[in-house]
Amino acid sequence: MQGFFNLPIDEKTKYDFADQGSYFGYKGYGKGIVDKKGTRDRNEFYNISKDDVLGLSERLPSPHVLNGHRDLYASYIKASHAICMLVASILSSRLPLTEPTQRAGGLPSMHKLTAVSGDQVRFVKAPPQTQDLNAVALGEHTDFGSVTVLFNRLGGLQVRLPDYITAIPPVESDSGEDKGVEEELCEEGWAYVRPLPGHCVINLGDALVKFSNGRLRSNIHRVVAPPGEQGKKTRHSLVYFSRPEDDVVLRSLVEGGQDEEGGSGVTGVTAKEWILRRALGRRKLDGWEGSGGTESVSMRAEGKA
Numbered sequence: 598m599q600g601f602f603n604l605p606i607d608e609k610t611k612y613d614f615a616d617q618g619s620y621f622g623y624k625g626y627g628k629g630i631v632d633k634k635g636t637r638d639r640n641e642f643y644n645i646s647k648d649d650v651l652g653l654s655e656r657l658p659s660p661h662v663l664n665g666h667r668d669l670y671a672s673y674i675k676a677s678h679a680i681c682m683l684v685a686s687i688l689s690s691r692l693p694l695t696e697p698t699q700r701a702g703g704l705p706s707m708h709k710l711t712a713v714s715g716d717q718v719r720f721v722k723a724p725p726q727t728q729d730l731n732a733v734a735l736g737e738h739t740d741f742g743s744v745t746v747l748f749n750r751l752g753g754l755q756v757r758l759p760d761y762i763t764a765i766p767p768v769e770s771d772s773g774e775d776k777g778v779e780e781e782l783c784e785e786g787w788a789y790v791r792p793l794p795g796h797c798v799i800n801l802g803d804a805l806v807k808f809s810n811g812r813l814r815s816n817i818h819r820v821v822a823p824p825g826e827q828g829k830k831t832r833h834s835l836v837y838f839s840r841p842e843d844d845v846v847l848r849s850l851v852e853g854g855q856d857e858e859g860g861s862g863v864t865g866v867t868a869k870e871w872i873l874r875r876a877l878g879r880r881k882l883d884g885w886e887g888s889g890g891t892e893s894v895s896m897r898a899e900g901k902a
């Protein structure tokens with residue numbers, strides 16, 4: 598992937614398909630937004646579609662430097678999808694799913710490897726960052742789909758904790774009057790997620806909030822400058838997003854029906870519509886408000902809001 602990110606920007610931009618209504622391919626540095634004011638992001642992505650790699654959909658144009666690695670992508674996709682399905686089956690066994698949903702095979706039955714879906718691999722690259730409160734590389738969000746597998750080596754990922762837990766900054770700041778930037782970046786419940794060798798981070802996404810009628814939550818996270826000395830390094834992440842099959846309707850699948858807990862008041866949309874709205878909205882300068890997810894459920898106090 599390094600070979601691709603090193604190409605001239607004009608070459609990379611040939612693989613940005615956002616204006617054709619697709620979130621696969623390249624997103625250039627600063628081409629996404631991190632907040633409602635339209636502040637630009639500070640990273641580049643390359644998104645690879647599961648269906649493209651496994652031959653389930655038409656092949657998108659892809660750069661020569663990546664074409665030789667398609668077998669590796671296929672193997673990574675299959676391994677990551679299997680991890681997501683393990684998580685989905687454990688969750689399925691713990692949720693009070695309706696009888697028809699259980700009979701159909703629970704959550705894994707809506708995420709078949711060989712069915713058409715928005716599943717994707719994402720490579721993320723963020724250049725060295727100055728320690729600065731505004732150095733948000735990736736704005737706060739919930740993941741859009743079902744289960745996410747995330748690998749990173751440098752810090753910078755932050756998750757928003759509930760009000761009753763105080764985030765602890767990762768490094769001691771100077772004992773002077775000024776608070777270190779890392780300490781300030783831990784205000785409002787933001788906690789750094791420390792990468793551990795040989796581990797991945799698992800996120801639950803919006804689709805699971807909807808299927809579980811709010812029993813499961815999609816964590817709010819963002820990426821800021823890696824703390825301390827790590828800020829001088831280029832940050833890479835590798836992500837796999839599993840998402841429900843395209844035509845699956847996002848609605849409650851648990852006993853007791855549907856209520857507002859499913860999040861954001863949007864009901865009856867398919868997984869395909871949900872992911873497209875969320876992904877492409879974050880590419881438009883004024884797209885923040887219209888591209889939200891299940892954040893209100895994530896921040897809900899225990900019990901009811």
Ligand SMILES: O=C(O)CCC(=O)C(=O)O
Pocket residue numbers: 719721735740747749754818820833834836
């Ligand atoms: O780079 C990271 O650590 C997080 C990436 C992420 O949250 C995303 O791509 O949705």
Ligand SMILES: [Fe+2]
Pocket residue numbers: 738739740818
């Ligand atoms: Fe994310």
